[in-house]
Amino acid sequence: MEIDPGLFQENERTAPSADNRRYAQIGPLDCEAGGRLEEVTIAYETWGKLNAARDNAIVVCHALTGDSHAIGWWSNLIGPGKAIDTDRYFVIGTNSLGGCQGTTGPASPHPDDGRPYASRFPIITLRDMIEVQIRLIDTLGIDCLRAVAGGSMGGMQALQWTVQAPGRVRKAFVTASCAAHSAMQIGFNEAARQAIIRDPKWRGGDYPPDDGPDAGLSVSRMIGHLSFLSEQAFAAKFGRRLQGKDRPDYRLGVEFEVESYLNYQGDKFTRRFDANSFLILTRAIDYLELTSLSASESEYLFVSFSTDWLYPSHQSRHLLQMARDAGCPARHVEIDLPYGHDAFLLDGVQQGAHLNDFLSN
Template sequence: MEEGSVGIIETEKYTYPKTIELDSGKDFGPIDIAYETYGELNEEKSNAILICHALSGDAHAAGWHKGDEKPGWWDNMIGPRKTFDTDRYFVICSNVLGGCKGTTGPPSINPETGESYGLDFPVITVSDMVKVQKKLIDHLGIDQLFAVSGGSLGGMQALDWAVSFPDSVRFCIPMATTAISSPQQIAFNEVRRRAVMSDPKWREGDYYGGQPPEDGLSLARMIGHILFLSDESMRQKFGRRLKDKEEYSFDFSTDFEVESYLHYKGDKFVKNFDANSYLYITRAIDYFDLTNGGEISLEEAFDRVSAKFLIVAITSDWLYPSYQSKDIVKALQANDVEVTYSEIKSSYGHDAFLIEHGQLKYIVRNFLSRISVRDIVTDVPIVRKDTSIKKASEIMISSEQTHLPVSTKGGKLAGIITAWDIAKSVAEGRESMDKVMTGEVVTATPDESINSVTEKMKKHNISALPVVDESGKIKGIITSDIISQLFTGEKIFTENSNP
């Protein structure tokens, strides 16, 4: 089927009313968080994917704002039947802490002074950004993200999610990123910051209400954009072609098309981004180091992660070269973490993760298709054979579950009881569990493939399978609703089927 758009989107805002402790040791808050969502959250709240943006991105990842000339920054990846399929997933994207697109940052009003924070805004880290995102995810009532993904700075956030909140992420898909900012990357960031700070209009960050440092920020963006491209992409796009002239001017005006392009990018950027936010976000990138300054190894940094990983690098990326992605893979493998490594073959350089959506769709969907039962199994209350029908009904209502596994005293599966079973038993005046539960139950194992489970559901016309380990102990339940939304996009069973 043809890919679609999420349509017209409005940015939402959540205000976290308390403070968070920043890595600097300072307490900071309250915090406004700008975010957008696409698709619908399923009843189990198990289909949420968090998309993390790069340096100059924002919460508007997909769809259109009214009056805009172009869609969100990753619109080619997010939407119906796209890589992050909004017919299946509930996709979230928020503006980072320190940003300038709705989340609290240097341009925001400091409640203590009534004026913009400017340089009174605290220095932040990528981990601080993730802490704020976690507050948003908690606000949305989501205990565990199905996946978290992003490129560049977004990839750093994805990695930090898996490390800082290991039980809150099932799949981690960082792209074109690193686990430790290198000296060269820090050096480039410093040059860009100095371009901003050398502009007389910067005024030590106190330019709000006046003229912003447009020249400095434009130059910083020009430098950055060179890093995002590759030598081959610039050769293909511009070559040595002159701009609107037949010969050299023999002065310092714009001669080449590539010069004109960089000026265009710089001038456009200053209309949409805050110079101080640029300083704070690049500094956060500098500080990113999962080894905490070498206090631990990268292998030790990943020793608590529980997510499965897809690490994506770009063959022509010289800002975040592929060896840095391979270092992440090696560290994960040293911890026996399941990890897949893929490279985008592209001449576009670092920006390829924004452009090569065809390759990414194949890579990401192929990765997610390998999911097993243990990846999407849902915790569910368990009732005993001697539990009363009344008590079972109360548990079912409070947990909002339609199927409850029934266990023996040793915790092994004895059967399953459904909402239909309870309704029938109440109508017939029955009180004993073993008279109404189904004893012969089709089950799934944690390592079983989703395709296998889907076939069982179709064959037996059932909508839920208890998940049991080798000893027969109950590990949870897997429902057709989750499978339908995450994988098939369509119903695979009758609505009121009874095991």
């Protein structure tokens, strides 16, 4: 497996924000865990046209730190002539409930006082996230989706769609994902959460918007990036190269390129993401524990990647078994690529071919 360095573009995870973002007010939400939001806004974008039968819509769900601009972060799969073909399908990208890119989340103004919800934001679950998306397609006058699609957290959302809204989802594309986080996946999230929670600037969640726990949030992102790549991807991308020098400086500052990369990614993350959103969203996905797909009426395509150790292939094989046990048509493809978990964002070719075939038939 050769590494193509060109595939590691910054914009894969940080596509510019949408310029056609819209918002829908979808009313109050009683959360599964007991909390309540009095008024929920959902940010979304669409590409392509809804047909007369209103049966060509595809909802795309983003991963942990993504946003509604799916055509940006999933440009390898979405667009004219791509697997999620905007010439054929009406594609809807939304920002998740609890996120920080337009949909109601911890950084949104509380209706009572206009200050951020912050520590007042309720714990949410995947059920709440999907409830908000269901109300959006109700607003758009769509009864049944052609498909839902997502990777990682987005794949978990796609799964939840199929059991929460049976009969409203024909097909589900679930890539680099799982039915329930393992102890190790929860563990990686917990270390990242603790980096934030133990930062004194987190202040129990009630930090000023311009003086948040940036130190902790950047470390949480470094932990994330360590889990997104495979060992061989790290080796191919950085090796033991020093950062802009021939000899070490022998100091505690950056010596190796990989250190520069992690610090850069960590710092950049603090400028686009809210620490409380990170806590709320990782909590939500850690809670998800789908033990059966028997409620589902969907057809599934599960994809996993050979070098993805964060969402390993055995989790997708388990999903395949769950779908078959539920009597749902399903297939699983393991793609042999060296990029680790990030492959679900980077691979348009193999993933795209399987997805195109799945959606077209």
